[in-house]
Amino acid sequence: MSEGKLLVINNISVVYSDVIQVLKGVSLTVEKGQIVSLLGSNGAGKTTTLKAVSGLLKPENGKVTEGSILFDGLPIHNHSPEMITRAGIIQVLEGRQPFKYLTIEENLRVGTATRWGKPYRQDLDMVYHYFPALTKRRKTLAGYCSGGEMQMLVIGRALMAHPRLLLLDEPSLGLAPLFVREIFQIIERINRENGTTIVLVEQNANMALQIATYGYVMENGKIVMEGRAEDLRENPDVKEFYLGMGAAGAAKSYKDVKAYKRRKRWL
Amino acid sequence: MDFFLQLLINGLSIGFLYGLSAMGFVMIFKSSSVLNFAHGEILAFGAFLFLALATWAQLPIALAFVVTLAGAFVLGFVIERIFLRPLIGEPLIQVIMLTVGLASMFKGGMLLVWGGNLYTYPEFLPEGLGVNWGVIQVPPVYVAAVIIGSLFLLLFGLFFKFSSQGIYMRSVADNQPAALSLGVHVRRVFALSWAIAAVVAGISGIVLGIINGINVHELSSIGLKVFPVVILGGLDSISGAIIGGLIIGLLETFTGGYLSPSLRDIVPYITLVFILLIKPYGLFGLVEIERV
Numbered sequence A: 001m002s003e004g005k006l007l008v009i010n011n012i013s014v015v016y017s018d019v020i021q022v023l024k025g026v027s028l029t030v031e032k033g034q035i036v037s038l039l040g041s042n043g044a045g046k047t048t049t050l051k052a053v054s055g056l057l058k059p060e061n062g063k064v065t066e067g068s069i070l071f072d073g074l075p076i077h078n079h080s081p082e083m084i085t086r087a088g089i090i091q092v093l094e095g096r097q098p099f100k101y102l103t104i105e106e107n108l109r110v111g112t113a114t115r116w117g118k119p120y121r122q123d124l125d126m127v128y129h130y131f132p133a134l135t136k137r138r139k140t141l142a143g144y145c146s147g148g149e150m151q152m153l154v155i156g157r158a159l160m161a162h163p164r165l166l167l168l169d170e171p172s173l174g175l176a177p178l179f180v181r182e183i184f185q186i187i188e189r190i191n192r193e194n195g196t197t198i199v200l201v202e203q204n205a206n207m208a209l210q211i212a213t214y215g216y217v218m219e220n221g222k223i224v225m226e227g228r229a230e231d232l233r234e235n236p237d238v239k240e241f242y243l244g245m246g247a248a249g250a251a252k253s254y255k256d257v258k259a260y261k262r263r264k265r266w267l
Numbered sequence B: 001m002d003f004f005l006q007l008l009i010n011g012l013s014i015g016f017l018y019g020l021s022a023m024g025f026v027m028i029f030k031s032s033s034v035l036n037f038a039h040g041e042i043l044a045f046g047a048f049l050f051l052a053l054a055t056w057a058q059l060p061i062a063l064a065f066v067v068t069l070a071g072a073f074v075l076g077f078v079i080e081r082i083f084l085r086p087l088i089g090e091p092l093i094q095v096i097m098l099t100v101g102l103a104s105m106f107k108g109g110m111l112l113v114w115g116g117n118l119y120t121y122p123e124f125l126p127e128g129l130g131v132n133w134g135v136i137q138v139p140p141v142y143v144a145a146v147i148i149g150s151l152f153l154l155l156f157g158l159f160f161k162f163s164s165q166g167i168y169m170r171s172v173a174d175n176q177p178a179a180l181s182l183g184v185h186v187r188r189v190f191a192l193s194w195a196i197a198a199v200v201a202g203i204s205g206i207v208l209g210i211i212n213g214i215n216v217h218e219l220s221s222i223g224l225k226v227f228p229v230v231i232l233g234g235l236d237s238i239s240g241a242i243i244g245g246l247i248i249g250l251l252e253t254f255t256g257g258y259l260s261p262s263l264r265d266i267v268p269y270i271t272l273v274f275i276l277l278i279k280p281y282g283l284f285g286l287v288e289i290e291r292v
């Protein structure tokens, strides 16, 4: 049964600087080939969850203090990012972080770090195929690209590593709506055509739940809700607080928030 | 006029070596934000290793040169592994103190073996290497300095521009978290930048040793000269380091030639202060690319 599970996060707690507890017993499962969406407002702990998986907590002085993370059945919590990336997990960081003083193509070549020395021409072609807009710009310094181009670049760069599990942290943040649609379409295509399993962290719940198969909602370092994407889309709480559709179409009032808080405690 | 041209050529060749050695310093700073106060001692070590191999071990010159560079590479690598790695993430001042400590350790070690004497290499540069155009006469060693300097500059340029390892190294200097997220072996990059820095320091040490003779104090004090050079060129700019080196080399030679030899070591620092008053980030400090 468990061979379909690519990633299992088992009741983890994460603490920064030995004292700041951010995650309190988070559990989450990702099946092979799925797109799983992780939703939640700012500060909920989404980025921390991704970093716990990718090993990037370590440089920030964070640590998984309880629970376990299994990738393909093997424990990977608190391993180094060098090991975890080589096992096939690549995280695309929040806020688009290109190498500004490297050209687009050099940026993409950094994506080959986990398999240094192997040929990469075909992979460049694959990235340019998904993101044709990058082709013309391959010799441009990444620092001079538009926000949209940078987002394509950082996703493309991650693809160069042949990830088995791709962790995307808010790819739509700060992009024009038209562009958001395009990026989500490409994410969906990458999943479908390459068979890449994807964890998609988003605040744009609407778009995320359209391409995801399963979703989790996080608040205050805990998972407060989970379900199939189409069920979450219909869930009145998700509708109200993450899809921006109040039950009666009215603006959210203080009372509604109280009601939500009650429900959350109950969950 | 001849005198001017002569000084110009000497200044440029010496400046080239300063620039080359500063390049190593800048490389360590760019990749790991460490200011290496032991740079001059590593440079001196290169010069003495070459001396030992060429005279005591009697190796053929070319072989001695290659072995020295290999030795410097290993030394840089080992310094990073043993001394710097445990301090990754520690406050800057601790790391700086460590390199200051390393500097005295190396200096002490070299004094123990070679004392404070002045040595010279056996003559090995062919006389024909010199340039003799009537008014301008360039001794072989200056020609060698320019050739070796350009060669290695080109080599490193190609390495950083085209090779995968070179691109990984630049990615760490550019955005370390992003490099980590893609699996770049950041600690290996640190070690590699120390190794390469030690190699360029070693090259400068050998050539400066040919020009001025080999003395522990003289050569390690060139480590101090790296500071006006890199501050002039901008701490984070490799090409700035070369140009900064050329400027300091020219200033020194012209001051020594036209004003007084005793001023030649002071003028670079005076210039430095004035330039910093006008351009606080150095002449070639990286222009930050910012966009929303």
Ligand SMILES: Nc1ncnc2c1ncn2[C@@H]1O[C@H](COP(=O)(O)OP(=O)(O)O)[C@@H](O)[C@H]1O
Binding pocket: A016, A017, A020, A022, A040, A041, A042, A043, A044, A045, A046, A047, A048, A049, A060, A062
């Ligand atoms: N390096 C850190 N040290 C201490 N606290 C942190 C650190 N990174 C994040 N946090 C805290 O953890 C909480 C969750 O942050 P984060 O995982 O970034 O949330 P999200 O991605 O959902 O917005 C926030 O309260 C934040 O202040």
Ligand SMILES: [Mg+2]
Binding pocket: A043, A046, A047, A048, A094, A169
């Ligand atoms: Mg976040």
